[in-house]
Amino acid sequence: TCYKAVKDEKQGFDAIHELRSNLFPLLRNDQQLELVEAIWRARVPILKLKFQGCLEVDISCQNTEALVNTELLKAYAKLHPMVRNLVVVVKQWAKSLDIVGAATQHLSSYSLTLMVIYFLQVQPD
Numbered sequence: 001t002c003y004k005a006v007k008d009e010k011q012g013f014d015a016i017h018e019l020r021s022n023l024f025p026l027l028r029n030d031q032q033l034e035l036v037e038a039i040w041r042a043r044v045p046i047l048k049l050k051f052q053g054c055l056e057v058d059i060s061c062q063n064t065e066a067l068v069n070t071e072l073l074k075a076y077a078k079l080h081p082m083v084r085n086l087v088v089v090v091k092q093w094a095k096s097l098d099i100v101g102a103a104t105q106h107l108s109s110y111s112l113t114l115m116v117i118y119f120l121q122v123q124p125d
Helices: 009-028 065-079 081-096 109-122
Strands: 033-039 046-051 055-060
Touching (some): 009 046, 009 055
Antiparallel strands (some): 046 055
């Protein structure tokens, strides 16, 4: 759920309130969702979930930049199936080595995705 960009501290608290008060109780009662982690102190608060035990999902509020980034990645993925496949492999590799995640001072998952896209652009064969 994204509806407004966080621009100041008050809006950051609004995002936390939205997640804690409205979304968190709904998600907690859904049998298909497992709460993995709630990150309240991030610049953009996030609920990390697992859907049906295997699909990782992050939910944030008031982060409209994420919507634009998602559309960009979808556009690249539509260009060739190799884009999505290689991104998934690189992200799984980085996760297995525990070298991904801005919170732990590593590159973010999004950064790794952009690096894969760059690689495919300069090494098209």
